[in-house]
Amino acid sequence: MSMNSSDFPLVWMNLTQEHGHDHQKDFDEFEENLLRRVPFVILTDTAPAEEHEHSPEEKKRTALWMKKHKVELRRLVLALILVESNPAKRLGFKAFAVVFSKFWGYPLLLAPSREQAIEMARELLSMDVKSSY
Numbered sequence: 117m118s119m120n121s122s123d124f125p126l127v128w129m130n131l132t133q134e135h136g137h138d139h140q141k142d143f144d145e146f147e148e149n150l151l152r153r154v155p156f157v158i159l160t161d162t163a164p165a166e167e168h169e170h171s172p173e174e175k176k177r178t179a180l181w182m183k184k185h186k187v188e189l190r191r192l193v194l195a196l197i198l199v200e201s202n203p204a205k206r207l208g209f210k211a212f213a214v215v216f217s218k219f220w221g222y223p224l225l226l227a228p229s230r231e232q233a234i235e236m237a238r239e240l241l242s243m244d245v246k247s248s249y
Contacts, residue, residue, distance in 0.1 A: 117130065118145065119149065125241055127156050129159070129162075129196070131160055139174060153192070155192050155241065157240055157241060159234070190222065194240045195237070196220070196225070197236055199227050199228070201229065209226055
């Protein structure tokens with residue numbers, strides 16, 4: 117999961133992982149965005165690979181990291197928007213979205229295109245700005 121924050125507060129995440137991937141770098145990139153103390157939206161057009169199984173060490177590291185950053189995750193990450201053009205696959209992700217939200221503390225939303233995902237993200241950011249007044 118690498119992050120491209122060049123268009124912050126829109127942060128593009130790549131969920132594909134190669135063997136030997138440095139997960140610490142991923143956590144560091146995520147933390148850098150949290151340290152900005154500005155709400156943001158994560159977008160991705162790479163669905164997690166079904167065959168990828170996290171090792172017990174990865175699961176533990178993730179759980180500890182999330183526990184440490186729980187408040188910031190809930191306050192600053194407005195959503196993860198997954199781009200999936202296939203309607204059947206989008207429907208399949210809806211059930212997963214409930215579990216995802218409980219685990220990460222922010223919603224998983226689905227969009228049929230990159231353009232619509234960006235539009236959704238901008239709307240979320242706009243609503244967040246209005247609610248902070």
